[in-house]
Amino acid sequence: MNLPPYSIFPNIIGDKVSLRQIQPTEVNGIVEISYYNAIQATAVEQAIEMQGKINKDYTDGNSIHWGIIDNLTDKIVGTCGYYRGLDKGAGELGFVLLQQYRGQGFMTTAIALAIEFGINNIGLKRIWAETTQDNEGAIKVLERLNFFKIADLDDNGIEYEFISRRYHS
Numbered sequence: 502m503n504l505p506p507y508s509i510f511p512n513i514i515g516d517k518v519s520l521r522q523i524q525p526t527e528v529n530g531i532v533e534i535s536y537y538n539a540i541q542a543t544a545v546e547q548a549i550e551m552q553g554k555i556n557k558d559y560t561d562g563n564s565i566h567w568g569i570i571d572n573l574t575d576k577i578v579g580t581c582g583y584y585r586g587l588d589k590g591a592g593e594l595g596f597v598l599l600q601q602y603r604g605q606g607f608m609t610t611a612i613a614l615a616i617e618f619g620i621n622n623i624g625l626k627r628i629w630a631e632t633t634q635d636n637e638g639a640i641k642v643l644e645r646l647n648f649f650k651i652a653d654l655d656d657n658g659i660e661y662e663f664i665s666r667r668y669h670s
């Protein structure tokens with residue numbers, strides 16, 4: 502296992518999108534998709550405070566949170582990361598796109614990069630995501646990337662796990 506924090510924050514460059522550390526100046530553009538402990542920010546100050554907590558979780562080795570960057574414009578279109586389980590060799594993925602960037606394949610591409618990093622660099626033995634039965638967009642992203650439903654949870658929740666031959670070999 503190679504848990505965070507790393508000597509250099511891992512920026513991952515893909516063809517369509519890149520994953521990189523969110524800059525303080527970018528937070529005002531992602532207020533509506535800033536969450537901490539499932540609470541959504543309603544003001545930029547709150548989003549900045551949340552970003553501070555997220556950075557501390559990274560420094561403490563408990564999570565890694567990336568901004569998703571559209572390589573064509575260099576603009577942040579969403580966020581994703583691993584937010585729980587790292588100490589047990591597992592990673593719970595979370596992901597969200599700004600509304601105007603949905604439906605263009607940004608998240609599927611970003612999560613593919615995050616999975617690759619999780620397996621090859623962190624050394625995760627398991628990757629999972631939790632969503633709800635009515636979250637069609639999230640389910641499509643997960644199923645497109647070879648996640649399979651493994652459990653029904655309380656309150657309409659569902660748990661998906663990434664299954665790959667390479668990962669289990």
Ligand SMILES: CC(C)(COP(=O)(O)OP(=O)(O)OC[C@H]1O[C@@H](n2cnc3c(N)ncnc32)[C@H](O)[C@@H]1OP(=O)(O)O)[C@@H](O)C(=O)NCCC(=O)NCCS
Binds near residue numbers: 597602604609632
């Ligand atoms: C979940 C969420 C990220 C999905 O967003 P999305 O835009 O549907 O996902 P992608 O960026 O991967 O785009 C996929 C869509 O773009 C289309 N697309 C266009 N170009 C594409 C490409 N190159 N690659 C893949 N898909 C492409 C796909 O056909 C798909 O459209 P469809 O749903 O009509 O089939 C978004 O709805 C969201 O942020 N929701 C709120 C947060 C949330 O629920 N998070 C999940 C909690 S675990």
